[in-house]
Amino acid sequence: MTIVVTGGRGFLGRNVVRRLLKAGHEVRPVGSKDYDLTEQHGVRALYAELRPRVVVHCAAAVGGIGANVDNPGRFLYENALMGLMLLEEGRLAGIDKLVMISTSCAYPQDAPLPLREEDLWEGPPTGATGPYGIAKRMLHDACLNYARQYGTNSTVLLLANLYGPEDNFGAGSHVIPAIIRRYIDAKRSNAPSVTNWGSGHATREFLHVDDAARAVALAVATRTGPEPINIGTGQAVAIREIAEAVQTAVGYGGDVRWDTTKPDGQPARYFDTTRASQRLGFTSAVPLEKGLVETVQWFREKGQHLVSS
Structure with missing residues (x-):
């Protein structure tokens, strides 16, 4: 069976490709x-x-907060267009299944915690990532309506914040790679202190990319119905805890400061993962501490030459 992975050379895509090849598929x-x-x-x-x-x-057309602020129209347009055309042209071509990757940005900003799939439509996505989230939510609706009218077989996976080896550690990187690079740079230069943004009290949910790829492989093999499915650990972790674990893994002994003049963002964000367990048999397997150590080791051995110091 031939499986096409769009974005197949990106962070998630590379890991999905490896997982599907290991399962014996032509990818x-x-x-x-x-x-x-x-x-x-x-x-x-x-x-x-x-x-x-x-x-x-x-x-996906995606980026950090700055990129979302600068490109709200493009991110909405391109993400909606790519997903809708893959769905429609796939229907006309008679494909067996479409697995659509989505994001927690599709949830309303004030949705109750933990984030449950049935709360997706209780309000609009807002903030800097609102247009990106609106495009993804449009694709959720499209999968539901194509199933209703045409019997299209699709699965929509909303992924928690991904991390792991081969992540982007350059400018505009997300929380975990940014923290790892900061501490490794400080240790290498014998800097007396490291300064992190915010208070460190905000919490986020982080999912190892290996777990995400495993969830995608399960979705390829399982008829789930078109309703969106949260994929994560179901656990919120404070940014301060992430920084402490990275500091230990790196072996940095200097002072750590928190710049509370910088924003924390939303105070909390994490999934209810009941539907993933029920429909896919998925639960996360990589403990955060182990995943962080593995990611630090990869960046030290292979990643530092990929970014400028």
């Missing part, structure tokens, strides 16, 4: 240089030339 990773998924002719060419039975849609 075709594609990127923007292969097919322009924002153009109908590009999507049609993908289906005509590769003839996949399953498509895993990991590709």
Whole structure:
């Protein structure tokens, strides 16, 4: 069975490709240089030339907070367009399944915790990532309505914040790679102190990329229905705890300061993962401390040459 993974050379996509190859599938990773998924002719060419039975849609127009602030229209347009055309042209091509990767940004900003799938439509996504979240939510609705009208087989996975080896450690990186690089740079330069943003009391949910790839592989093999499914650990961890674990893994002995003039963001964000357990048989397996040590080790051995000091 041929499986196409869009965004197949990105952080999540590479891990999904490896997982599916290990399971014995024929896998075709594609990127923007292969097919322009924002153009109908590009999507049609993908289906005509590769003839996949399953498509895993990991590709996204995405970035950090600054990129979201600068590109709200583009992020909404391109993400909605890619997903809708893969769904429609896939239906016309007769594919067996589409696995759509989504995000917690699709939830309303004031949704009750833990975040439950049935609360997705209780209010609009807001803040800097609101347009990106609106595009993803549009795709949730599209999968539901295509199942209703055409019987389309799809699974929508909302992923917690990913981390792990091969993550982006450059400018605009997310919380964990940014903290790891900060402490490694400080140790290497014998800096007397490290300064982290905010108070460190805000909590987030972090999922190892290996766990995320395993969830995607389960979704490929399982008919779940089109309703969105949260994929995470179901546990919130304070940013301060992350920083302390990274400091230990790096072996940095200097002072640690917290710049409370910088924003914490939302105080808490984490999933209810009951549906993932019930429909996919998925629970996370990589403990956070182990995953952080592994990620620190990878960056020391292989990642530092990929970013400027």
